[in-house]
Amino acid sequence: MALQCAAFLHLSRSMAEPAPSNATFSFVEMEHDILDFWEREQVFQQTLDNTREKKPYIFYDGPPFATGLPHHGHIVASTIKDIVPRYWTMKGRYVQRRFGWDCHGLPIEHEIDKQLNKSAPEAVEDMGVEGYNDLCRSIVQRYVDQWRHTITRLGRWVDFDNDYKTMDVWYMESVWWVVKQLWDRGLVYQGVRVMPVSTALGTPLSNFEANQNYVDVQDPAITALFELSDEDAYLSAWTTTPWTLPANLAMCVGPDIDYVLAHDPEQNKDIYLAADRLAAYGEFEVKARLKGRDLAGKRYQPLFPYYAAEADNGAFVVLVDDYVTAASGTGIVHQAPAFGEDDNRICAAAGISATSVPVTPHGIFTAPVVDFEGQYVKDADREIIRALKDGGSLYRQDVIQHSYPYCYRSDTPLIYRAIPSWYVRVTEIVDRLVSSNEEIRWVPDHIKHGRFGNWLEGAIDWSISRNRVWGTPIPIWINDVTGAEICIGSRDELESFTGVRVDDLHREHVDGLSFQIEGEQGTYRRIDEVLDCWFESGSMPYAQLHYPFENERVFNAGFPAEFIAEGLDQTRGWFYTLTVLATALYDKPAFRNVIVNGMVMAEDGKKMSKRLRNYTPPDDLMERYGADALRLYLINSGLMRGEEQRFSDAGVRDMARRALLPWYNAFSFLQTYAEIDHWSPDKGLHGGDNILDHWIISRLQTLKANVSREMEVYKLYNVVPQLFDFIEDLTNWYIRLNRARFWGEEITADKIAAYSTLYRALYELCQVMAPFAPFLAEHVYLELSALDGGAAKPGSVHLCDYPEAESALVREELEAGVAYMQQVVLLGRQKREEAKIGLRTPLRHITIVSGDQALLDELKRLEDYLISELNVLGVGYDTNEGAYIELIAKPNFPVLGKRLGKRMKEFQGLIRNLDATSVAELQRNGSVEIAGEVFSTEEIEVLQQARSGTNTLSNGQIAVDLDCDLDDELIRGGYARAIVRHVQDRRKEMGLHVADRISVSYGGDAELCRAVAEHLEYVKTETLALELVEDADIAGAQVKIDEKPFRFLVEKAGRA
Secondary structure, eight states: OOOOOGGGHHHHHHHHSOOOOOTTOOHHHHHHHHHHHHHHHTHHHHHHHHHTTSOBOOBOOOOOBSSSOOOHHHHHHHHHHHHHHHHHHHTTOBOOOEEEEBOSSHHHHHHHHHHHTSOHHHHHHHHHHHHHHHHHHHHTTTTHHHHHHHHHHTTOOOEEEEEEETTSHHHHHHHHHHHHHHHHTTOEEEEEEEEEEETTTTEEOOHHHHTSOEEEEEEEEEEEEEEBSSSSOEEEEEESOGGGGGGOOEEEEOTTSEEEEEEETTTTEEEEEEGGGHHHHOOOEEEEEEEGGGGTTOBBOOSSSTTGGGGGGTOSBEEEOTTOOSSSTTSEEEEOTTTOHHHHHHHHHTTOOOOOOOBOTTSBBOTTOGGGTTSBHHHHHHHHHHHHHHTTOEEEEEEEEEEEEBOTTTOOBEEEEEEEEEEEOGGGGHHHHHHHHHTOEEESTHHHHTHHHHHHHTOOOEEOEESOSSSOBOOEEEETTTOOEEEOOSHHHHHHHHSOOOSOOSHHHHTTOOBOOTTOOSOEEEOSOEEOHHHHHHTHHHHTTTTTTSOHHHHHHHOSEEEEEEEGGGGGTHHHHHHHHHHHHHSSOSEEEEEEEOOEEOTTSSOOOTTTTOSOOHHHHHHHHOHHHHHHHHHTSGGGGTOOEEOOHHHHHHHIIIIIHHHHHHHHHHHHHHHHHTOOGGGOOOOOOOHHHHHHHHHHHHHHHHHHHHHHTTOGGGTHHHHHHHHHIIIIIIIHHHHHHHHOSSOOHHHHHHHHHHHHHHHHHHHHHTTTSHHHHHHHHHHHHHHTTTOSOOSSGGGSOOOOOOGGGOOHHHHHHHHHHHHHHHHHHHHHHHHTOOTTSOEEEEEEEOSOHHHHHHHHTTHHHHHHHHTEEEEEEEOOGGGTEEEEEEEOHHHHHHHHGGGHHHHHHHHHTOOHHHHHHHHHHSEEEETTEEEETTTEEEEEEEOTTSOEEEOSSOEEEEOOOOOHHHHHHHHHHHHHHHHHHHHHHTTOOTTEEEEEEEEEOHHHHHHHHHTHHHHHHHHTEEEEEEOTTOOSEEEEETTEEEEEEEEEEEEO
């Protein structure tokens, strides 16, 4: 008897004929069309106009420098900064998005210095402050057009026309106001501190900037001997910066470290060093042992004469501090308070001060170090070592390779140098900073009390002054006679003192403004320094609005901001300065929510480098794969968890294949068949009782609820996987399992229900996906709207409300049932692979095994689909799991090893020998007692294995037993499906439309011809053949099926 083939109709066709798609469709071309559409229809502006009266959602956009082109790090941040505002706009909030530009600071000056081939001081001497600043101003927006192009191409909506620039007078005025607020609170002071200095640029850097660029370098590592004044012995000190020795003023030891006085017979000298370091220098006779505190107060002779007179002020003495260790060197540290932060602190506590700093900010020695005057400090190392050797003070000389801080702009080594600077008293508000941090939601959350929290707790006072030219002048005027200080916080206030109204606050406009106060001697003149550009960016919440001079209502309604986003490096940069200033001024954070992305590396693990050409520029990537694919790749990566990510072009390509193409094909499928049937949603959307219709609509509600939940807490990395899962369910399950409903020639209620369901799923998917993949979401939305016959709808998907989940449509049990059906299908296919039986060959029976009767009942409702997907004739259900599988226990060695230690071997055997009752107890209760110890399912894994004599396969949640025995009848059923596949392939080769009918003539092996005859109606239905004619002499396409020859000829016979 011939097999009944209706059960296999779906299976064979789904394998032979994928969803219709336009092979020429280009995501890149589509995106350019959408960009034109957005521009032509002013869609971004429409979103703002439509929400202008709604509750504002304030988003701060950190200002980049425009001195270079946008790189992958900017693309990551810009993607986040587009997704979140798009989402909240669709949720009905008014989200202004103003682009900002960081215009001052080292990046600009460094570009000018390179252009002029001279330092800023040299340039200012030649052309004056005004000429130099004019040059800086001229290059600030050199790359603005390229930025605008790239960011727009990414699909990011941001207002470039109404941007803010930190060099605008209104912005700078608000920055002055912030300084004045800190001043009035007593949080600004002038002091001398040791800071990292870029000698190439001649300016101090913040600690954040100094930590941005470490380079592995080789440096001299020497040990010098310091002769004691009242003892025939020497102190030994090791250093990798010999250039600091001419400014030595003290030595420091650890109070509780063990030291020895050792005799070096080769040099015939007694030398003090840490006991733990003795072996590193030799096997010497130990003449005395003592603690570090016993060395305190010993005096010694200076190595160089330049500061010898400081001995009368307490210099050249042994001091004690806990920062000293015996981990390296000699355990004795030489102190040069002009060049070391700890040195300065320790010497200051002892009353020894750095009376002069014999090195310029450019790293050049000056008087009184006359022997090396005019030399760059690093170049002077060799001469200094020679001088030590000639003087008998050089004990050891080596070379060390270590990681050393370099200037992140000039890529030259930094030095640490005492610098007079203006500071914000951050240390006084650390507790308040920590409290502000508690009000911020960090994503990922470990940064809150980790990287950022630790930085706050260890915060030091912030140096806000820079000895530069191009920047916001610090608004402090000092009386040249009395030393009195006045901080000015606005142009009005400046005018009230000087009588001059300025339209620009740069140095060339304010440096010359002085004033006198009646009844007070002297003249007030402005200090020379400008503000750290990080102070300006930290002031952007106020300055971008020209607050408090304008927009007071807008500021008060939107502070703190709802959201910001930048890279991990900004935890010690912009995030920090925003928090410091907001806390100092308002005792609250500047932002409520922050997404911190990780750093993007090249695929080879190195930094992306134009010189190495180890990455593809973002614009090239978008023109190759599209911006949607790039966006989805980025937000689905570890970058969203603050992790470092090696960027892969292939990952972007795969995103298009995994998500975008199936999504587009699903739409194309609907469009194709709707055109054939002349169906459109404006004729009415009607539901039905098809179980998978209910399932996919329920899945849609779950998707909407889950996405909204994750977006509310800014966890973008939890969103994309759910989008992928839904697209997979829609395309690879719903459409594939329901194609036959669209193929029928008649317009039935069931077909209309199928169209209605698919239309709704695609329509709302566009809305869900709009913030994430805005281009394809827009394209499909517009096409669906056209299909709707012009029914009234918003003109863009981005003008729609974000879809809300409809709880009445949720079918949790059905979703669970289909999820288990999918598992059963995968298990059945896996079992076929083990038995080496192809999916086209039908099998007699499969039994689904689960102890959960309710689950089996849900699967019974899906039985027709199980039969179709598994290509079986029958399905059985059994709750008696023990007849098919047995539970075994396996110890989790990594977990248990830590707990049990040496007893692990004993319990390993006990666990493996657990009986079925105990294993079932563990699985049921989550724990089990063995030999007096209680173990959890985290410590003991419960595995399922098939009982002997069965064809059972389990994934731990559900099991199947598949009858893999074949007979001739089943084999011929497989042949029929193979023949269908070959005919379908021929249809494609001929370029036939999906609705074209054909006639087929065939001949060949008798068993194959018999298979066609037995399954005639099935083959005709699957291939849209009006007739199948056996012709032994037919000369057509020739194929082999199971090594048997088969010939067939396909001819077009009309269209339905």
